[in-house]
Amino acid sequence: MDIIEDLEFRELIFQGTAEDELRARLNAAPITLYIGFDPTADSLHVGSLLPILGLRRFQLAGHSPIALVGGGTGMIGDPSGKSAERGLNPEDLIEEWSGKIRHQLERFLDFDNPVNPARVANNYQWLGKLEVINFLRDIGKYFSISYMLSKESVKARLETGISFTEFTYMILQSYDFLQLFQDYGCEMQAGGSDQWGNITAGIELIRRTINGKAYGLTFPLVSKEDGTKFGKTEAGTIWLDAQKTTPYQFYQFWINTDDTDVIRFLKYFTFLTKEEILGLQGEVKNNPGKRESQRVLAREVTALVHGKEAMTKVEKTSNALFYGKIHDLDEDEIAAGLADVPSLNIEREKEINIVDLLVQVGASPSKRQAREDIKNRAVSLNGEIMTDLKRNPSGEDRLFGKYTVIRRGKRNYFLIKWS
Numbered sequence: 288m289d290i291i292e293d294l295e296f297r298e299l300i301f302q303g304t305a306e307d308e309l310r311a312r313l314n315a316a317p318i319t320l321y322i323g324f325d326p327t328a329d330s331l332h333v334g335s336l337l338p339i340l341g342l343r344r345f346q347l348a349g350h351s352p353i354a355l356v357g358g359g360t361g362m363i364g365d366p367s368g369k370s371a372e373r374g375l376n377p378e379d380l381i382e383e384w385s386g387k388i389r390h391q392l393e394r395f396l397d398f399d400n401p402v403n404p405a406r407v408a409n410n411y412q413w414l415g416k417l418e419v420i421n422f423l424r425d426i427g428k429y430f431s432i433s434y435m436l437s438k439e440s441v442k443a444r445l446e447t448g449i450s451f452t453e454f455t456y457m458i459l460q461s462y463d464f465l466q467l468f469q470d471y472g473c474e475m476q477a478g479g480s481d482q483w484g485n486i487t488a489g490i491e492l493i494r495r496t497i498n499g500k501a502y503g504l505t506f507p508l509v510s511k512e513d514g515t516k517f518g519k520t521e522a523g524t525i526w527l528d529a530q531k532t533t534p535y536q537f538y539q540f541w542i543n544t545d546d547t548d549v550i551r552f553l554k555y556f557t558f559l560t561k562e563e564i565l566g567l568q569g570e571v572k573n574n575p576g577k578r579e580s581q582r583v584l585a586r587e588v589t590a591l592v593h594g595k596e597a598m599t600k601v602e603k604t605s606n607a608l609f610y611g612k613i614h615d616l617d618e619d620e621i622a623a624g625l626a627d628v629p630s631l632n633i634e635r636e637k638e639i640n641i642v643d644l645l646v647q648v649g650a651s652p653s654k655r656q657a658r659e660d661i662k663n664r665a666v667s668l669n670g671e672i673m674t675d676l677k678r679n680p681s682g683e684d685r686l687f688g689k690y691t692v693i694r695r696g697k698r699n700y701f702l703i704k705w706s
Contacts, residue, residue: 289314290348296561297554299341301480301507304490309502312474317350317403318502320475321467323410323460323482324392325357325365326384327373330528331391333518333540336592337506337555339395341477342405346396347558351403353473354392358385359414360460366453367440367481375452385409391527395591406471410463422462429495430458430488438484457488464489468499475502509555512547522627527592534589534597535604535623541585542578542605546571549580557587611694613670618687621702625692630702641668641678648701650693660695667694 291310294300303309312318322338324331331339342352361381364373376384389407396405435441435457441449464486467473476486486503493499509517518525525540526532532540544552550568553559559567567580585605590598604624607615616624631648633639639647642657645666651657658676660666666673668684669692680703684691691703 290345290350293344293348298551299337299506299555300504302483302503302505304487304503309475309504312502313348313350318345318475319351319353319467319471319473320345320477321353321355321408321464321473322477323355323357323360323463324388325361326381326388327361328526329384329387330526330531331388332527333525334509335527336588337509338478339392340556340558340591341506343395344558345477346400346403346405349403351405352396353406353408353467353471354389354396355463355467356385356389356392356407356409358382358409358411360410360456360463361385363456363459364453365440365456365460365485366444366449367485372448372450372453382411385411387528408467410459410466413466414459414462426458426462426465426492426496429492430461434488438488440481440484457485460485461489461492464501465492465496468493468501469497474500475504477504477506479508480505481508511545513545529593529597533623533626534593535601536627537592538585538589538598538601538605541588542581544581544584546575546580549584553580553584553587557584557591559583559587608700611667611670613686613692618690621686621690621692625700625702628700628702630704632704632706635705638679641666641673641680642676644680644703645693645695648693648703650695650699650701665696668692670694 289310290313291300320342322342324335324338339354342354346352358381361384362375362378364375389409392407398405435454436445438457441454441457444453464473464476476489478486483503483505486505490501490503493501511517520540522536524532525537541552550564550571553564553567567583570577570579586598586602589601600620601623604616604620607613607620608624613621629649641661642654645651645657645660646654650666651660661673661676664672664674668680669686680691685705686692689705691705693701693703695701
C-alpha cells in the first residue's frame with residue numbers, strides 16, 4: 288500500500304493539488320514535505336495530532352518531513368477557522384512557546400534516520416530578518432487583493448472583521464513554502480483543510496517566482512458525530528503536555544470515545560494495519576458492549592504521546608478504578624486517577640459519620656438517600672462495600688494516611704482528602 292492509498296483508506300485526504308501527479312511523484316522518489324505549527328499556547332493539543340502523525344506517516348513511507356514551528360507567523364495570527372482577531376502575544380513568550388512545541392514535535396519524528404531524517408525549523412529564522420520595503424517589492428507584488436479575498440480563510444472573516452495584520456498571514460505562509468522549497472528542496476505542504484488557501488497561495492508563489500513545481504495536501508478537520516467539539520471535555524482542552532493533561536486524563540479521553548467515532552479515530556490516530564482496523568470494526572458492530580476498540584484506541588494513542596511505560600501505568604489505574612480494586616493502586620496513581628472527581632478536604636482529627644460524609648462530598652443528595660444507598664449496597668469505601676450506617680471512617684480507612692475513596696454505583700467516584 289503506497290502512502291496515498293493508505294491515507295485514502297484512513298479517510299485522511301480532504302483536498303489535494305494535481306492528485307494524479309502527486310501520486311506519481313510520491314511513487315517515483317522520496318519527497319520533502321512540511322507542516323506548520325504556530326505557537327499559540329505552551330503546548331500542542333490533540334487537534335494537532337492529526338497533522339503531526341501525518342508527517343510521521345510520510346516519514347515511515349520513506350519521505351523526509353519538516354515540522355515548521357511558526358515563531359514568526361505566530362506573532363501575526365492565522366485568520367483561518369476563527370471568527371475574531373486573536374490577541375497578539377509578546378515576542379519573548381512566543382519564543383518560549385516555540386521551544387516547548389519544538390520539543391513536543393521531536394517525540395513523534397525520527398531525527399536520526401540515516402536515510403530520511405526529520406527536521407524541525409522555525410520560520411522566525413527568515414521572517415525575523417525581512418525588510419518591509421524589499422518584501423513588498425519582491426513578494427507582495429505577486430498577491431492581488433482579489434486573489435486574497437477569494438480565499439475561504441479570508442472570505443469567512445470579512446463580515447466579522449479582519450485586520451491588515453492577519454490579512455498578510457497568507458503572504459507570510461506562502462513565503463515560508465518558497466523558503467523551504469529553495470533551502471531544503473521541499474516540494475509539498477500539508478495541513479488541515481482550513482489551510483487550503485494558504486497552501487495553494489504558496490504553490491502559486493513558487494511557480495511565479497522561480498517556476499518551481501510544488502504540491503499541497505490537506506487533512507480533514509476532526510469532528511465528532513454528535514456535533515460536540517473534538518478535543519474538549521468538561522475539564523477543558525486535552526493537551527499533549529503531561530503537566531497540563533495527565534496521561535490518565537489523556538487515556539480516559541480516548542477510552543470514552545463513542546462507538547460512532549471510534550473506528551474513524553483508529554484510522555486517524557493510530558498506525559494499526561487495515562486488517563486490524565477492519566477487525567475492530569467488526570467488534571464494534573457485533574460486540575459493542577465489550578468496547579475493545581476504545582481500549583485499543585486509548586492504549587495506542589497514549590503510548591504514542593506519553594510512551595509505553597506511562598500507558599501501562601494509566602491502563603492499570605483505569606482497570607483498578609473500573610473494577611473497584613483501589614488497593615492495587617499506589618499513592619500517585621490514586622491522585623492521578625481521581626484528580627477530576629468531586630473531592631472533600633477534612634481535618635484528620637474530625638469525626639464524621641459515613642452518611643454525613645456521602646452528603647458532604649456529593650455522593651448522595653440527602654441523608655435519606657445516603658442511607659438507602661448504603662442499605663442497597665451501592666456504596667463502597669476503598670473498594671469494600673459499606674453496610675454499617677453508624678460507621679465513622681477512621682485512620683484505618685485512610686489510604687497512605689490521607690485518602691479515602693468512595694464509590695457510588697459502578698462509575699461514580701469521590702475522594703476524601705484528610706489534611
